[in-house]
Amino acid sequence: MKSKELSETIAIKNKSEESWPAIQTDLDPWQPVWAQQKEFDLNSGKYVKIWHGPQHPGVTGNMSVELTLEGDVIVEAKTHVGYLHRGFEKLMERRKYIQCFPIVCRICVPEPDTNEYLLAAGIEELAGIEIPERAAWIRTLVLEMVRAASLTMGLGGQAGAFGLVPIGQWGVAHRDYILDLFEELTGGRVYHMYIIPGGVRQDFPEGFEEHVKFVMNKLEKLISDIEKVMFNNAVFKARAKGLGYIPPEWIEPYGITGTTARAAGVPIDVRKDNPYLIYDQLDFHKILGSASDVYERTTLRKEEILNSIRLIRQILERIPDGPVRAKLPNVLHWKIPAGETYVRAESGRGEMGYYMVSDGSEYPRRVHVRGASYTHAMAVLERLAVGNSIADMAGLMPSLQTCPPEIER
Amino acid sequence: MEEILKRLDERFYVREKKQQRPNLLFVTVDKKVAVEAVTYLRDYEGFRHLVMISAVDYIEQNLFQLTYLLHNYQLHSDIGVRVFIDREHPVMDSIHHLWAAAQVYQREIKEMFGIDFPGSPRVDEPMILEGWDNIPPMRKDFDTKKYAEETYFPREGRFTLDPIKQMEKKNYPLEAEVKYEIKRVVRDNRDKK
Numbered sequence: 001m002k003s004k005e006l007s008e009t010i011a012i013k014n015k016s017e018e019s020w021p022a023i024q025t026d027l028d029p030w031q032p033v034w035a036q037q038k039e040f041d042l043n044s045g046k047y048v049k050i051w052h053g054p055q056h057p058g059v060t061g062n063m064s065v066e067l068t069l070e071g072d073v074i075v076e077a078k079t080h081v082g083y084l085h086r087g088f089e090k091l092m093e094r095r096k097y098i099q100c101f102p103i104v105c106r107i108c109v110p111e112p113d114t115n116e117y118l119l120a121a122g123i124e125e126l127a128g129i130e131i132p133e134r135a136a137w138i139r140t141l142v143l144e145m146v147r148a149a150s151l152t153m154g155l156g157g158q159a160g161a162f163g164l165v166p167i168g169q170w171g172v173a174h175r176d177y178i179l180d181l182f183e184e185l186t187g188g189r190v191y192h193m194y195i196i197p198g199g200v201r202q203d204f205p206e207g208f209e210e211h212v213k214f215v216m217n218k219l220e221k222l223i224s225d226i227e228k229v230m231f232n233n234a235v236f237k238a239r240a241k242g243l244g245y246i247p248p249e250w251i252e253p254y255g256i257t258g259t260t261a262r263a264a265g266v267p268i269d270v271r272k273d274n275p276y277l278i279y280d281q282l283d284f285h286k287i288l289g290s291a292s293d294v295y296e297r298t299t300l301r302k303e304e305i306l307n308s309i310r311l312i313r314q315i316l317e318r319i320p321d322g323p324v325r326a327k328l329p330n331v332l333h334w335k336i337p338a339g340e341t342y343v344r345a346e347s348g349r350g351e352m353g354y355y356m357v358s359d360g361s362e363y364p365r366r367v368h369v370r371g372a373s374y375t376h377a378m379a380v381l382e383r384l385a386v387g388n389s390i391a392d393m394a395g396l397m398p399s400l401q402t403c404p405p406e407i408e409r
Numbered sequence: 410m411e412e413i414l415k416r417l418d419e420r421f422y423v424r425e426k427k428q429q430r431p432n433l434l435f436v437t438v439d440k441k442v443a444v445e446a447v448t449y450l451r452d453y454e455g456f457r458h459l460v461m462i463s464a465v466d467y468i469e470q471n472l473f474q475l476t477y478l479l480h481n482y483q484l485h486s487d488i489g490v491r492v493f494i495d496r497e498h499p500v501m502d503s504i505h506h507l508w509a510a511a512q513v514y515q516r517e518i519k520e521m522f523g524i525d526f527p528g529s530p531r532v533d534e535p536m537i538l539e540g541w542d543n544i545p546p547m548r549k550d551f552d553t554k555k556y557a558e559e560t561y562f563p564r565e566g567r568f569t570l571d572p573i574k575q576m577e578k579k580n581y582p583l584e585a586e587v588k589y590e591i592k593r594v595v596r597d598n599r600d601k602k
Contacts, residue, residue: 082537090547094554125430252457255510273485274432341429342460342478342487355478357465368463378513408537 038076040068047075052393054083063377063404065397069390077385079378085408092367097123097197098331100364105191107369108406110150110175113142114347115354116195119367121276121343122356123197126336134322135199140277141315142185142194143345145212148219148308149178150348151301154401158298159230161395162239167230174222177215184208199325209316216309223305231299240295244384244396247292254383255375258350259300260400264292270346282314294399301401304348335362349373349401371406378407410434410486413454421446425491432486435476443492444502447477451507456481456488459507462514464522468549471496473524477504494524503529521547 040047053064062083068076088107092100104119105112117139124131131139156171179189184205186194194201230236248264250256261268269286271279287303289296328334338360344353350372357366381400385393414434417423425437438446450456456479465474477490494501503526505512515526516536523545526532535541544551577585 082535082539085537087546087553090551090553093549253509255459255508268482273482339427339429340435340476340489342433342489344460351460353460355461355463355476366463366465368461370461375510375513379510383509 040076042068046070050390052390063402063407065381065385065393067385067390067393072390074385074388074390074393077382079382081377081404081407084405088409089367089369092364094363096332096362097334097336097364100367101193101196102191104369105193106405107409108347108371108403109190110153110403111146111347111349112191113146113195114345114352115369116193117143117277118343118345118352118354119356120195120197121345122341122354122367123336125341125343126339126356126358127197127334128337129198129326129328131199131326132323133320134203135324135326136277137315137319138200138204138324139195140279140282141212141312141319142192142200143277144308144311144315145178145181147348148305148312149175151305151308152178152219152222154348154398155226155230155298155301155305157398158294158301158395159226159236161398162236164230164233164236167226170222170226174219177218181208181212181215184211196325197331198328199323201325203324212312212316216312219305220309223302226302231302237295239392239395240298240399241291241293243294243388243392244297244399245291245293246380246384250380254380256350256380258346258348258372258401259297259304260350260372260376260380262287263289263297263300265290268351270344270351274344276343276345281318282311284311294395297399301348333362335360336364344370347372349403349406350376369406369409371403373400373402373404373406376400377402377404410484410488413450413488416454417446417450420449432484433489434487435489435491437491437493440492440494440501443475443477443490444504444507447479447490447504448507450479450488450490454481455483458482459510460487462504462511462518464518464524464547466496466522466547466549467493468496473499473522475501475518475524499524501526503527503532505529521545523548 042049048069050067050069051064052067054062064080064083066078066080067074086106088103091103095103100119101116104115107115152171153175156168159171160168182192183189185208186192186201246256246260246264248266251261251264251266251268257268265288267286267288270276272286284307287300287307289300336358338358340355340357342353342355344351346352351370352372353370355366355368355370356364359365377400381397381402385396388396410428410432414423414426414436417436421438421442423436423438427435429435458480460478460480463476463478465476467474472493473496475492475494478487479490480487492501499522501524503515505515505526505528512530512532515529516532516534518524519526519532520536520538538546543556574585577588
């Protein structure tokens, strides 16, 4: 290639690199101008409207995005949900508190225990129940295990979206090892119904600690393999770096939490800021990134898995002995005192919270589930997709860790 | 939190307050000043994170309760601003200009409770329930059981094998037949009334 042509190519490349972040950050997120609805003349032949999902391998679950394209650049995206609506919040109003537990774990399929913990914590706060110390440690262990399982599968999904399919299979396989542990501990693989008000259902079975340590070693080895195959892969680097940049100014107006916010360098972690259970006694720190693109978010997710492994090892070393359940009144005729509360926890995707209102009867008046996917998949994704190529859409969605069952409940 | 509550009370007159936890406070303000109170908390008191907007149906008092839950990242504390609005005319001012995330919550509340937020973008578009023609489903007067029985029917030719029934019929055929015949007669007579 002649040197003149080469310099021209470099100039075009530099120009395109300069111009593309401008598409994304031209509007101030605090101003309402972003909410203006654009009209596209579909009959002009310039625009094409296609549906990305709900049956698409790159979509995270049953969700679809209605895209308006100009060439292969997305000019408008609208998220459509409703394929999974089961009306859990309404169903809970007809059920007694203890009957809600088989429902709430189905709110998020990869990470059910966060929901169980939050419902139990809300009931305990309203009814004024103290849980035994060992129960708090076991709850923390279960939450960290399920976070590792969900993030491992999410890492695989992210790799699969960019064509690195074997890593997706490794991720699902290693999640299964953790599910085996859950089967041993709780009797259920996917949905556990293990955390109940007043503690947990039962103590560890025999030899459980050894099995956990074995699986954690396996998972650690998997992460070192993924480090080599995925994070040093030229294809993955080329496609993920610079894609889906979220500026730190977006965090507050859009309500972004979790790894997505920490990848932008904003130190938000519910485990550190509002410590629940025994997180204030454990030794860990917030993992922060700076680049805030898909690559950075995926790296952070990998670091979170390693962090979970470290926390699980700490818990197994220091877990105290004692009872695992507090005494409860008859749960079938259990009247919770009137009041309202909001409890929150850090799930793998971000802040998860339960807003519970009780009117003094046996049934909850209202349970509102606040999931991180709610804003991530609706408000953020619609804005983030604009200006990107349609080929990058599949990689953009798993990087926000969306979970459609959590949006619709 | 005490000082924040005092300053909020001076400006907007807090009708009711409840300190649920040291870092969680619920206040009730009038509908007219609710958006101003939320704006004041966001701009002057540092409650920059909108955690959620939720609605509660108090059908006995003919009221809807809207809760705006705000979080302060410096103090690590939350404040829940509660507003009571009339159930007959459920209209509330929109806060989509304060938080970009608010429009999604308002769309859901419009759909699930029928509370209108005029001016909020895409608030009239269906979000989860496309093609819904009944009353908003999260209201207390919507009966899920009745709706399910009227809308969905069991497929013909299907039967369930209850283990207890099966074993009774297998081991004690005569007694089981008498028992279930009596049960059937009782049930038929009850339905006639």
